[in-house]
Amino acid sequence: MSLEKITNPLNARHWLGHMEADYRYTLGVAGERFLKEIKENARIMGAKCPKCGVIFVPPRLYCEKCFAKLEEWVDVGKRGEVYTYTVATIDVDGKKLDKPQIYALIKFEGVHGGLIHRIGETDKVYIGMKVEAVFKPPSERKASINDIAYFKPIEH
């Protein structure tokens, strides 16, 4: 019997299987409040550290710099800046998109962290571009990060 090189397992005698690895990811106390603020008040909230003054977006319960409990919440506003971006031409399944989609990491002034979201109403993007969150109408909001439809460029 010769030793053949087979790179595709479907070309050899094989079994097909599917691993059932379903899971639920809970947002936690801070994540829940963050999304509820977006849904109910169309506000992007950060958690502020009482000891070192750092504001975290997305908010968390504990300061990762000094381990203090974060109980003060602050509205960081709708406006931020593109910190970095990527332009996707395929979706998560590898299928071609009708038109390219810009994804960016958006930073808010004086805030540690940022949000990854879509950029809309434009096909141009650059690092440092000023953007503003566009919220879905209240009836369509589900306490999801997608309650923000996208970030749009703003004049500056």
Next chain:
Amino acid sequence: MSVKVKHFPGEEIETKDFREGKVLFESFRPKARYAWSAGIAISRFLEELKNGRIIASTCSKCGRIMVPPRIYCEKCFKPTDGWTYVKDTGVINTFSVSYIASDASRLKEPIVVAVIELDGASPGMGIVHLLGEYGDWRQLKIGMRVQAVWKPPEERVGAITDIKYFKPVKG
């Protein structure tokens, strides 16, 4: 959890909290599909099952007759270099009585899974299969002689299930 620790700090949630929508969460099902290739030795083993025969691989250095066949001798660290047929009879090496099916559902009648040491193979060599036609499983004993019950040739597809089960035989 230690006996001294009754609960951990933090927010405890239960399954019903998910059902009742008390907590926000994301559900996800990864597309974790796979194809497992049988390899050279097992492919030949399965092809031979279609013919109603059990094939073993042999090692000329240690002289062992190995079933299921493998392409390397794990004792001598060299490729196996021969093939031989073994019988479809053997003895029960060990067995297990299960009232739970593979999908974890309860069974009224248990299934009995056994390791069968096949005649013609080296001692301790055998395959895992179901037992059948044994009457009361309490009568089963380690060392009992068994024989393969094959599916009719036209129903065989080259799978281990081409053998339906092993049944006890006299001897």
